[in-house]
Amino acid sequence: MKTESQHIELKSSFNDEVIITLVAFANAEGGTVYVxxxxxxxxxxxxxxxxxxxQQWTNEIKNKTIPAIIPDVTVEEINGVQVLVFAIQEFPIKPVAFKGRYYKRVKNANYQMNLQEISDLHLKTFNSSWDYYPSPHYGLGSIDLDKVNRFIESSNENRETQIQDDPLTVLRKFEMLKENGQIANACxxxxxxxxxFDATISIGRFSTETSIKDSVVLRTDLFTEVEETLAFVRKHISKNYIITGDPKREERWEYPLEALREIVVNMIVHRDYQNAGDSIIKIFDHKIEFYNPGGLGNGITFDELRAGTYTSYARNRKIADLFREVGIIEKYGSGIKRITNAFVNYGLTAPTFEAFQNGFRVTVYTNGTDINDGGVSVGVSVGVNVGVNVGVNELFxxxxxxxxxxxxxxxxHFDVTQRTIERWVKQLKDNHKIEFKGAPKTGGYWIV
Known part of the structure; x- marks a missing residue:
C-alpha cells in the first residue's frame, strides 16, 4: 500500500495539483506521483x-512549467487496477516554476516558496551564494586595507604556505575584488x-523580560563582531574559581565558552544579510537567547536540525571560507552537535533551537545554578550542582x-533516591521542559 511521503504523492485524478507536486519534487530531491x-x-x-x-497530460506538464520538465510516465497495476505513475528527478537548473509560482517539498506537503527561498535555490544551483556577488552600494574606497593585512597575518598563522601578496591581490585571489573593480558583498x-549597518547586532543584559541593565549595538566588520559580541557576553555571565588542590585555581564559567563562541560564529556566518532585521542577543539571569532574522535556508527543517540529519550548507560561502581561513571555524555541518554536546558535558540542559518571529532562535540555560564569587564554598557548590545537572539531563x-x-x-534507571528523582522532575518542570499528562495514579511525563 502506497503512503505519501517526502518522495511520494497520491492523486485520485490528473489536475494542476499533480503538476505542482512534480515541480516541488523537481526543486528538491525528485519524487513520484501516483495518479x-x-x-x-x-x-x-x-x-x-x-x-x-x-501524451496530453505530458504536454500539459511541459507547457505549464519553466524550465519545462518532462517526467517519466509508466503504468502500474494496484489491486488489479491500472494507475499512472509520473516520476521526476531533481532538476539540474532550479527553481522550476508552475505558472510563475515556485514550490518546494517539505515532508509530505508542497509549499510555495518566498522570494528569499527562490533566490537561495537559484544561487545554490550555480554553486554560489549571495555574498559572492558584487555589492550594488559599496566600492573599493569603502574597504580598510589594514583590516585585509590583519586577515593575511591571521591566515598565515594557520598556513604552511605563507601569503606573500599585497592586500589588493589577496582580495582578488579570494574573489572579494572583481575584475571590473567591484567588491563582493562579503568584502x-x-x-x-x-x-x-547590514550586520547590526543588538545585545542586552536583562534583569527581567522588559528591564534592561546594559546594552550595546555593534555595527563593525564581521571578524570584529565575533570578538566584541563574546566580550560583552563574558562581561555579563559569572565566572567561578574551584579549589582543586593545585597552586592554580580552576576557572569555571557559567556557560561553556567554546560553545557560546560556536553559537556566535554560526550566528554571524549563516545570517541572512538580505533581511533588514537585526540579530539580537538577550542575556538573562538563567538563560541567553540568540536570535537571527530569516529562516534556516536550504529547506532544512528544525526536526532535521535537532536530529542532525540535514546536509550541511553555508548560506554565505565566501564569508565561511574566510572565517575558516583564519581558523575561526574548522568545518561545516557539525556545529549544532558540538554545541549540544558541550552543554550536556558541562552538566547543563541542552540548548533549544526553534523558529521565532520569522527567524531562528537558540536559547541556552544555566539550569538555575547559582554561581557566586570565589572561595572554597564556591568549588563545593559548583561540584554538587554539576552532578545534579548531569542527572537532570540524563532524566530528560x-x-x-x-x-x-x-x-x-x-x-x-538511576542509583538515587526517589526524592532525588522528584527533585530532578521538578527542575525540568520549572524549566518548562516536561509536563505531566493523564490521571495522577496512571499518568506520566512527556517532553514539552
Missing part, C-alpha cells in the same frame, strides 16, 4: 487511462572601514526516549 490512487493508497476502480491521456561585510533524555514514564519507573 488514480486515493489517500489510503488504494487504486480507484473507475479511473481510466484513455488512448491520448498520457564589504568583512573589511569595511565604516559602520556595517530518558523521558524523551520513554514518553509517559512515571517517577517509580524512572527510579529503576
Amino acid at each position: 488514480g490512487v486515493d489517500d489510503n493508497g488504494l487504486a480507484i476502480s473507475n479511473f481510466k487511462i484513455g488512448k491520448e491521456s498520457v 564589504h561585510l568583512l573589511f569595511s572601514k565604516n559602520e556595517v 533524555i530518558l523521558i524523551e526516549k520513554n514518553p509517559g514514564i512515571n517517577v517509580l519507573e524512572m527510579k529503576d
Whole structure:
C-alpha cells in the first residue's frame, strides 16, 4: 500500500495539483506521483487511462512549467487496477516554476516558496551564494586595507604556505575584488572601514523580560563582531574559581565558552544579510537567547536540525571560507552537535533551537545554578550542582526516549533516591521542559 511521503504523492485524478507536486519534487530531491490512487493508497476502480491521456497530460506538464520538465510516465497495476505513475528527478537548473509560482517539498506537503527561498535555490544551483556577488552600494574606497593585512597575518598563522601578496591581490585571489573593480558583498561585510549597518547586532543584559541593565549595538566588520559580541557576553555571565588542590585555581564559567563562541560564529556566518532585521542577543539571569532574522535556508527543517540529519550548507560561502581561513571555524555541518554536546558535558540542559518571529532562535540555560564569587564554598557548590545537572539531563533524555514514564519507573534507571528523582522532575518542570499528562495514579511525563 502506497503512503505519501517526502518522495511520494497520491492523486485520485490528473489536475494542476499533480503538476505542482512534480515541480516541488523537481526543486528538491525528485519524487513520484501516483495518479488514480486515493489517500489510503488504494487504486480507484473507475479511473481510466484513455488512448491520448498520457501524451496530453505530458504536454500539459511541459507547457505549464519553466524550465519545462518532462517526467517519466509508466503504468502500474494496484489491486488489479491500472494507475499512472509520473516520476521526476531533481532538476539540474532550479527553481522550476508552475505558472510563475515556485514550490518546494517539505515532508509530505508542497509549499510555495518566498522570494528569499527562490533566490537561495537559484544561487545554490550555480554553486554560489549571495555574498559572492558584487555589492550594488559599496566600492573599493569603502574597504580598510589594514583590516585585509590583519586577515593575511591571521591566515598565515594557520598556513604552511605563507601569503606573500599585497592586500589588493589577496582580495582578488579570494574573489572579494572583481575584475571590473567591484567588491563582493562579503568584502564589504568583512573589511569595511565604516559602520556595517547590514550586520547590526543588538545585545542586552536583562534583569527581567522588559528591564534592561546594559546594552550595546555593534555595527563593525564581521571578524570584529565575533570578538566584541563574546566580550560583552563574558562581561555579563559569572565566572567561578574551584579549589582543586593545585597552586592554580580552576576557572569555571557559567556557560561553556567554546560553545557560546560556536553559537556566535554560526550566528554571524549563516545570517541572512538580505533581511533588514537585526540579530539580537538577550542575556538573562538563567538563560541567553540568540536570535537571527530569516529562516534556516536550504529547506532544512528544525526536526532535521535537532536530529542532525540535514546536509550541511553555508548560506554565505565566501564569508565561511574566510572565517575558516583564519581558523575561526574548522568545518561545516557539525556545529549544532558540538554545541549540544558541550552543554550536556558541562552538566547543563541542552540548548533549544526553534523558529521565532520569522527567524531562528537558540536559547541556552544555566539550569538555575547559582554561581557566586570565589572561595572554597564556591568549588563545593559548583561540584554538587554539576552532578545534579548531569542527572537532570540524563532524566530528560530518558523521558524523551520513554514518553509517559512515571517517577517509580524512572527510579529503576538511576542509583538515587526517589526524592532525588522528584527533585530532578521538578527542575525540568520549572524549566518548562516536561509536563505531566493523564490521571495522577496512571499518568506520566512527556517532553514539552
